[in-house]
Amino acid sequence: MNSCKLLASALLLGLGVLAGCSGEKPAKPVSFQKDVLPILKSSCAECHTAPNGEGYQKSGLAVGSYAELMKGTKMGPVVIPGQSLNSSLNRLIEGRAGVDPSIQMPHGKVKLPAEQLAVIRAWVDQGAKDN
Numbered sequence: 001m002n003s004c005k006l007l008a009s010a011l012l013l014g015l016g017v018l019a020g021c022s023g024e025k026p027a028k029p030v031s032f033q034k035d036v037l038p039i040l041k042s043s044c045a046e047c048h049t050a051p052n053g054e055g056y057q058k059s060g061l062a063v064g065s066y067a068e069l070m071k072g073t074k075m076g077p078v079v080i081p082g083q084s085l086n087s088s089l090n091r092l093i094e095g096r097a098g099v100d101p102s103i104q105m106p107h108g109k110v111k112l113p114a115e116q117l118a119v120i121r122a123w124v125d126q127g128a129k130d131n
């Protein structure tokens with residue numbers, strides 16, 4: 001190999017390493033207990049706690065634990081593991097198109113901050129694990 005080719009391959013290698021550095025970081029694994037539950041407790045539990053919360057009484061959804069959240073409402077699950085786009089939990093809190101604004105959650109209050117929406121979305125997309 002002549003020195004020109006050597007230099008070229010060294011440059012390419014360097015570029016490859018740089019590209020690896022600046023690329024998207026893999027999404028950080030989200031923990032249900034540490035990341036998701038505290039958000040639900042502070043923004044949703046006042047209404048979605050069994051047996052007396054207003055949201056629990058009307059919809060059947062309680063958010064005090066993983067099991068309760070995964071059980072969903074009287075109508076069925078609100079979380080489809082791996083599919084935040086189709087999960088009614090995400091659709092409701094994000095106020096996505098097709099959601100009646102009168103049932104956007106949290107009910108009658110300001111929407112959750114974007115970082116919290118992103119945490120819940122990532123948790124669902126990572127498989128909605130009990131972690």
Ligand code: HEC
Pocket residue numbers: 040043044045046047048054055056058059061073075078088089092093102103105106107108109112
């Ligand atoms: C101020 C009370 C209140 C708060 C806070 C609240 N909810 Fe609700 N939620 C309700 C009520 C009441 C219903 C029953 C449906 C309705 O009347 O809109 C409901 C229904 C729901 C439903 C079922 C909707 C359906 O289509 O059946 C989901 C899912 C839900 N809430 C999620 C949440 C989440 C997640 C949070 C926190 C980000 C939250 N709620 C915060 C009162 C509340």
